Amino acid sequence: MKNLKKIIVSGLTSLVALPAMAQNTANVDFGLNQAEGFGLSQKSLPETVTTIIRAFMGLLGLLAVILILYGGFKWMTSQGEPEKVEEAKKIIISGIIGLVIIASAYGIASYVINTLLPK
Incomplete structure (x- = not known):
């Protein structure tokens, strides 16, 4: 009441x-x-879309780095247990693969955008 x-x-x-x-x-x-x-x-529409794509790729890269850090934290807190160490290694490897894919996509997107947009 x-x-x-x-x-x-x-x-x-x-x-x-x-x-x-x-x-x-x-x-x-x-x-x-x-x-x-x-x-x-x-800004024109292509420039606005470019800004959005680059911001999205940057956020994905940040997420991949956070995933790698999380895997490292899990590894450090595993206390030597083989199962937890393997799980942490898988998380770190997944994060690195994701980071490589995101960096490649960012490079390809930047190349295409710079080729298509007149300066």
């Missing part, structure tokens, strides 16, 4: 500030002019 009372009081308190927030947004410019500050309206 006390939680419900707190929720109702906090909800009503936040409603008091709504007219002030609505009044404040009257002079704000929305649309493409607002996006110019971020450089969004100045």
